[in-house]
Amino acid sequence: MAVPTATSLKDIYTDDALEAQTKRWEYFLTTFKSEYGQQANFVSRSPGRVNLIGEHIDYSLYEVLPMAVEVDIILAVAVQPSSGSLKIRISNVDSEKFEKREFEVPDDGDITIDATSLEWSNYFKSGLRAGLQLLQKKGSKSELPSMDILVDGTVPSGGGLSSSAAFVCASALAVLKACGEENVDKKELVELAVVSERAVGVNSGGMDQSASVFGQRGSALYVSFKPTLSATPIPVPTTDPEITFVVAQSFVAADKHTSGPVCYNLRVVETSLAAVFLAKIFRLKELPKDSAPLGVSLRSFHDAYFEKHEGIEDNTKTSAEELHSQLQQLSQLVEDYLVQEEGYTRDQISEILGTSVDDLNERYTSTFPVRAERFMLRQRAMHVFNEAIRVHQFKGLLSEPPSGEGAANASLQKALGALMNETQDSCRDVYDCSCPELDELCRIARSAGSYGSRLTGAGWGGCTVHLVPKDKVEAVKAAWETKYYRARWPDISEERLKEAIVVSKPSSGSVVFKVT
Numbered sequence: 001m002a003v004p005t006a007t008s009l010k011d012i013y014t015d016d017a018l019e020a021q022t023k024r025w026e027y028f029l030t031t032f033k034s035e036y037g038q039q040a041n042f043v044s045r046s047p048g049r050v051n052l053i054g055e056h057i058d059y060s061l062y063e064v065l066p067m068a069v070e071v072d073i074i075l076a077v078a079v080q081p082s083s084g085s086l087k088i089r090i091s092n093v094d095s096e097k098f099e100k101r102e103f104e105v106p107d108d109g110d111i112t113i114d115a116t117s118l119e120w121s122n123y124f125k126s127g128l129r130a131g132l133q134l135l136q137k138k139g140s141k142s143e144l145p146s147m148d149i150l151v152d153g154t155v156p157s158g159g160g161l162s163s164s165a166a167f168v169c170a171s172a173l174a175v176l177k178a179c180g181e182e183n184v185d186k187k188e189l190v191e192l193a194v195v196s197e198r199a200v201g202v203n204s205g206g207m208d209q210s211a212s213v214f215g216q217r218g219s220a221l222y223v224s225f226k227p228t229l230s231a232t233p234i235p236v237p238t239t240d241p242e243i244t245f246v247v248a249q250s251f252v253a254a255d256k257h258t259s260g261p262v263c264y265n266l267r268v269v270e271t272s273l274a275a276v277f278l279a280k281i282f283r284l285k286e287l288p289k290d291s292a293p294l295g296v297s298l299r300s301f302h303d304a305y306f307e308k309h310e311g312i313e314d315n316t317k318t319s320a321e322e323l324h325s326q327l328q329q330l331s332q333l334v335e336d337y338l339v340q341e342e343g344y345t346r347d348q349i350s351e352i353l354g355t356s357v358d359d360l361n362e363r364y365t366s367t368f369p370v371r372a373e374r375f376m377l378r379q380r381a382m383h384v385f386n387e388a389i390r391v392h393q394f395k396g397l398l399s400e401p402p403s404g405e406g407a408a409n410a411s412l413q414k415a416l417g418a419l420m421n422e423t424q425d426s427c428r429d430v431y432d433c434s435c436p437e438l439d440e441l442c443r444i445a446r447s448a449g450s451y452g453s454r455l456t457g458a459g460w461g462g463c464t465v466h467l468v469p470k471d472k473v474e475a476v477k478a479a480w481e482t483k484y485y486r487a488r489w490p491d492i493s494e495e496r497l498k499e500a501i502v503v504s505k506p507s508s509g510s511v512v513f514k515v516t
């Protein structure tokens, strides 16, 4: 499936947003012209995303259910015939915060990215790398031209809506278009953007890029990573009272890049170790290398376990009910066999794996160092299996909504909300990725009428998502305003408050806009 081309903003945004977007794009394209003295050839666009359910399980290769949101990153591009060296000039509409950059691309296309500095243009470079790799993979003869680029973003950075993935995907798309590629395959784009973003960020899974590229207006996305990446649109019912997802920022900056005990990369290590540890306990053969960040995942353990015990050779063909039951069995195995509540030391894990601590460190903690005395294998594996069950249940409910309006629809929303609440409990108590502020936003929302409230994204700060019946949205907003935002920041500006809470509908994904 190829990334579509749009010729009108109507193809991209909903009617409600059209007026504001038209103004934004006019300003954007005029700014491009005054900055570079010519008109842009095209604009590439990729949106942010909010995850509805399936938290911290993408890198264990379990299905997740995000949706694209309307906020996005856009890149206007003019290609320049290159005379000798290849130059990229990139500036940002918010030029105070993001200074203009200029760099050359070496002949071999090997762009260096200094991931130790938090530099905004790194995300473009990461997209550039993904784009060039895709061309190389396809054996394409097209050559990269020099590019003049202007960027504008409405996805708050560090706010849990995945501005980074939106930026990397829009950049890779811009590069491919600049090279003259007509049909950019969505799946190929996502796969390379995922790997490429790992070079500038954390050892993440593939949910964000999938949601950004595959987003579809009116639908959430059921994203699978096995046997290969795919995204199935799941329409969100619009019967009355309409399901409304509200996103609220905590304004706590989550620092995913630290190496401390509360960090993303440590969770990646813990879940990978849980997989190999369980495989050893159950005497499975060595788990095959998969597309998870460290090459091994709980999903691979899952499949290997049922291959050995039930002779299932291709578990991706198993029915939803059967998978549900498998996941319940696995959750029970964790309960019974990964018994150390206090976690496992490197010595204990190495002993079970039959390897040395040095080898263990080399294999699992050398790309992204983590500081931890103990690895909480029991808790992490437990969360992953139970969260994977909730994703299946959520999808099941959305796929077969009750016919009719009113009470039947309200009970669907309550059931969906209950699953989201369970996710929040598990993130807080078992996966340890919430924080007091996120918990508080959820509590306030629920007591003002939200059916389901939870953190979304990595957690430890960032964003929350809530399923709120339409007639309760104002009450929930008002409760946050007085009990959270104004209580914490009495002088908070109206602008900041507006930024804090966003009502989001499932929106369209990546697109190339032809400038005429």
Ligand code: NG1
Pocket (backbone or CB within 6 Å): 051, 054, 055, 056, 057, 058, 059, 160, 161, 162, 164, 165, 201, 202, 204, 205, 206, 207, 208, 256, 264, 456, 457, 458, 459
């Ligand atoms: P955020 O924190 O929203 O960027 C991160 C990962 C996702 C996923 C979630 C947790 C990155 C780039 N993305 O999302 O892949 O693992 O956490 O579900 O780190």
Ligand code: MG
Pocket (backbone or CB within 6 Å): 162, 163, 164, 165, 208
């Ligand atoms: Mg991100």
